[in-house]
Amino acid sequence: MTVLSIENVSKRYQLNQKGNSTDDLRDTVTRWSNSIFKPSKNHNKKEDFWALKDINLEVKQGDRLGLVGANGAGKSTLLKVLSQITEPTNGIVKVKGRMASLLEVGTGFHPELTGRENIFLNGAILGMQKSEIVKHFDAIVDFAGISKFIDTPVKRYSSGMYVRLGFAIAAHLEPEILVVDEVLAVGDADFQKKSIGKMRDVSNSGRTLIFVSHNLTAVQGLCNKGAYLRNGELIKSGKIDEVVNEYVKTVSKFQLKQNWATPDEAPGNDQVRIKTISLTPNQEILTDNFDTRTPLKMVFEYWNMMDNAELNVSIFLYSMTGECIFNIGDDAKFYQQGIVRVECDIPGDFLNDGSYYISAMIVKDRLAPVFFFEDALAFDILDYREGTDWYGKWPGAVRPKMISVNSVQKELL
Amino acid sequence: MNSKERIITAKKSITDYLNEIWDFKELFWILAKRDILVKYKQTVLGIGWSVIRPLITMIVMAFAFGKIGKLDTNTAIPFTLVVAPGVIIWLFFSQSLQALSQSIVLNSNLVSKVYFPRLIIPLSTIFLGLVDVLISIFLFFIICIWYQFLPDWKLFLVPFFILLTFMAAFGIGLISAVLNVKFRDIGQIIPFVIQFGYFISPVGYLTESVKSTDHAWYYKLFVLNPVTGCIDALRWCMLDDFANFNWDSFIPLILFIIFTFFYSIRFFRKHENSFVDHI
The missing domain is CATH 3.40.50.300 (P-loop containing nucleotide triphosphate hydrolases)
Structure with a gap:
């Protein structure tokens, strides 16, 4: 039924184009008398706003x-x-x-x-x-x-x-x-x-x-x-x-992939240029949205213009408020000129629900930043929960399932 | 289960509107009760203020106009009794007007959050002043006993004239309440009008004494004041045969009520749905 x-x-609201929100009596009287004496000149053009x-x-x-x-x-x-x-x-x-x-x-x-x-x-x-x-x-x-x-x-x-x-x-x-x-x-x-x-x-x-x-x-x-x-x-x-x-x-301000065809237009400098960076769900079933269960795979490729350079990549994950949740890097290795591919797996049941963004830094000789690719990716993680009737915001930057909590009945009264 | 269908649309007929007001009668009583309960919360004297205000006003009026203004020399009955109906009407009228003009703005939290026929708010203000009127009339009886004065049968017409007074205040009060939503200037004007209205209404003197001056044109204006009509009528019915019924001021009063009452309700209905957008 x-x-x-x-x-x-x-539902229409009328907005005053003059924008005088403090409509006092004097204004109205003035406008009214103006409209009598100068009927041709429309002082009070109304703008329509459709709220529905x-x-x-x-x-x-x-x-x-x-x-x-x-x-x-x-x-x-x-x-x-x-x-x-x-x-x-x-x-x-x-x-x-x-x-x-x-x-x-x-x-x-x-x-x-x-x-x-x-x-x-x-x-x-x-x-x-x-x-x-x-x-x-x-x-x-x-x-x-x-x-x-x-x-x-x-x-x-x-x-x-x-x-x-x-x-x-x-x-x-x-x-x-x-x-x-x-x-x-x-x-x-x-x-x-x-x-x-x-x-x-x-x-x-x-x-x-x-x-x-x-x-x-x-x-x-x-x-x-x-x-x-x-x-x-x-x-x-x-x-x-x-x-x-x-x-x-x-x-959501999703930015799950950035890609450049040639080094000329790509962000970077004389030493390195970014080729591609992407984030995809690391599972069989492809979904549009990520929730807290979804494992994620980040792929990052860059052009290396240096010969025999000792390079490593450092990845930063930030929460929406700009707090760094983690910073993790790979081991430094020697690379020749060409394309370097980096992969990073973020397990499911690890991040909490919320908005996150990722920056990546390319480091030379284990200490000198070559290029810092800021705000490379942005994504939202939706909430998923079962076995609870509570729907408030889950606290914390992460919600890792790898930490286990177990209770048993220890004694009977 | 009440499963009658309700239709929300831009147009609503007058009978629907009246039916709705009837449906919300419970709210009407409770708002009236709230205003009365709240009025003297956290005061030491409480309802005592409703006794003190008219009493002191009557005494001061009788003293100022009677003794200092020497108006009491040619009255047949004690001047305090002459002043009493004037004070009763004036306090009721001014209080109702004040409460009416502020009613919508003071209840803006309700207007912007829940639906009910908005007319209930101004209608419920009548009780606030009515409590004071009852106390004032009670005071009048005490003064009557004090001066050993006996009013006649016309006393039973008092409620009717009190109602007319409210209706007179209702028209302008309702229009002010609507205007006050958009123009808070009204909140400044009303206390000002009430302040000098005192002197152009026959509160502390008699309409007779205005008539007997040489300025006939002034009398013609004077009787147009609706409060004059109310006070004259109340003097006629409360003070035995002291005052004659003054048709000069009563007819303008009735015309005033008929005109403003219906016009104000139309005006209110036209604007009540935009209150929430301006409040």
Whole structure:
């Protein structure tokens, strides 16, 4: 059963070309009087900006739809249209059943009111009836873990308590469709786990979930359907894995191969010139994206213009923040003029998920850098995990499986 | 399970809108309750301020206009009683106007994050002033006992005129609230208007005394002030047969309400969907 259908929805914003964001009364009056006296001269040309362009999407009952896309792709605008905060410029949205949207945790909390008063206030804002709130009151307080502070004004709460209370109220809402935006960005790991679990419960009970997050791991773990937005347009929708793959492919700054045909145009100097550098998955099955399991093979070739030179290559792998994860080189050997080929194997289950880049340095006589080929390759490693229900960012620069951790039941009580 | 289909589109009919307001009545009450609860949080006197403000205003007014301005010499009843309806109306009107004009901006966190018919926010401001009105009327009774004055049956019309006062404030308040979203200048203008509105409304004096001056043109302007109509009407119904019903100021009041009430709602409806883009 289709519970939500979005038909040709577009949303236009008008930008002032003059760019005066501080529209004060005086400006408007001046512009208005100008327009009377000089009707021919259009002072206030408006520029249209389409935040959403012709979106068509259907959501079936029980679906967990993940919206992905870069910042400014229109995800939040779409959620705002769905939750009726703004109206679409064109098109219609048909909603079957009660929809609640959670674009922020603790919307409308008043700092001066106590936790108890805020539960009723926030519940009403989210569209709960008083009887429903009364019914769930104890569960909410329990879930948030604030029973001791229920009669304290929320301005005295720690930020964690505040967020927990906000989420607890929203989680006990029983809408047929729940719209959630980035709530996972807040709270500690424990709370994130709790909230993902709660959202999973929502979908398991046959209700529909629409979820926006930049945490692709969470989106993939939680959702079964996906929709990828770019510049206000729906690029792809369907199974979540396909959608996320499509998204990752288009956004990541992949540079997996550089190649030069002749030494003349290649980077380098009189002594060495770069011929090619590439990174491929070192396995039978070729994939577009690398995940943490994928073993990688780097191949590097360069022209050596020196006779009888003692050379070696030093490879640097950096994380996105510029931290060097490792630097490793081969043994120095004597080479004649011609092409030198270097291969480097990076095992699977070694790097953590994230963005990395590689630089390579050619060293002469074991100490003198001949040429430093910086930022030669760039790639992303996607997350892959099994056997865990936790979807937060895996910490660490590496995630090596070669380090083993084992537990046994040592004793029985 | 409520499985009626809802359609989100750029157009919405007035009946849908009214139905929706009805659906959100719970929120209406809770917002009103919130405003009242929050008003005197972390104050020592709490609700006591709602007693002190009208009381002190009445005393000061009676003293300034009555004793110093020597307006009390030709009134048949104690001047404090004459001032009381003026103070009740003025405090209610100014408070409602202030609250209305700020209502959308002060609730911007709600407006930008959740959906509900926005009209609920300004509508719920009525209760804030109403609590004070009830306390002021209670004070009026105490003053009546003090001066051994007995109002007649017309007292039962008080709620009606209080409602008219709110409706008068509602029109301009609602328009100000909409404008305030885009032009925060309104937030500066309203307190200023309230400050001098005091003197051009018959709070501490009688409309009669304006009429009896030689400046007939001034009286004609004076009665156009909707607050004048409200105060005159309340004096008529609260003070036995002290004041006559003043049609000169009542008719402009009714016309004012009819015009601004409907216009302001139309104006509000036209702009409410762009609040989130400007707030």
